[in-house]
Amino acid sequence: MDIAVRLLNALLMIAMPLALGAFLVRRWRLEWRIYLIGMATFLASQVLHIPFNAVLIPPLAERLGVAGASGGLPLAGLALMLGLSAGLFEEGARYLVYRTWLLKERSWRGALLFGAGHGGLESLLVGLLALFAFFQAVAYREADLGSVLPPDRVGLAVSQLHAYWSAPPAMAILGALERAMALLIQMGLAVFVLQAFVRRQVRWLWFAIGWHALVDSSAVYAVGASGAYAAEGVVALLSVATFGITLALPGKNLQAQPTKSEPGPVTPLGKAQPSTGFEAVSNETLENSRYE
Secondary structure, three states: OHHHHHHHHHHHHHHHHHHHHHHHHHHHOOOHHHHHHHHHHHHHHHHHHHHHHHHOHHHHHHHOOOOOOOOHHHHHHHHHHHHHHHHHHHHHHHHHHHHHOOOOOOEHHHHHHHHHHHHHHHHHHHHHHHHHHHHHHHHHOOOOHHHOOOHHHHHHHHHHHHHHHHOOHHHHOHHHHHHHHHHHHHHHHHHHHHHHHHOOOOHHHHHHHHHHHHHHHHHHHHHHHHOHHHHHHHHHHHHHHHHHHHHHOOOOOOEOOOOOOOOOOEOOOOOEOOOOOOOOOOHHHHHHOOOO
């Protein structure tokens, strides 16, 4: 049972995003290209996000007195820093992709597929790491660690193996449940950023950054203050709220229209390409439109 649950956890994290992408592409007759661009966007965002967290967050946290925080306001400060960095890098990357790459796919359905790809790659990577950890744990479960590891690492490895196999099945499957909720959140965030173009209101970008920061910082604080189950409960509530906002947005079947006032990019020959700007959508149009 222990082995089956832990293997299922890893396989679900790998299979869920692929199945979701296939369903959305087939259901709405969209292009896999949008999903793959979402994957590329997540990867590009981490190129700067990971070094930022590794190099700048620790000294800043130490200077503010929140390094190694385990509760109270210090932990809240550290969680907020990590949440804001995730929001800025990931939603900033999404905004740039909408502005420069996804010029013809700025629709509600396309945004959901875009977000599924963004969260999908994250889920795939976490799933692959979980699968690798599973095979290692199985291989070393009955092994003589002293014969395969340096003496100074045996104690740590033993404690890690004990923690891995002693976790109850409910805890072991939390990774897959978290990835499922994260996929919903990433799809919603992609729709939020899209509104900056459809509605011509940059405040939607800041809303997406703030909402992303709220989700991540709440999860970090909850896991540090109350444990994994509390953190997953918080993420579950926020994932429902995220998708609820996404479904409640008016004008879900609208796609931004090009304008004549904004010049397109300049080619090497110096000639402007057709505009990639978008007209503002009136409130009346938004309210009267309905999802097909």
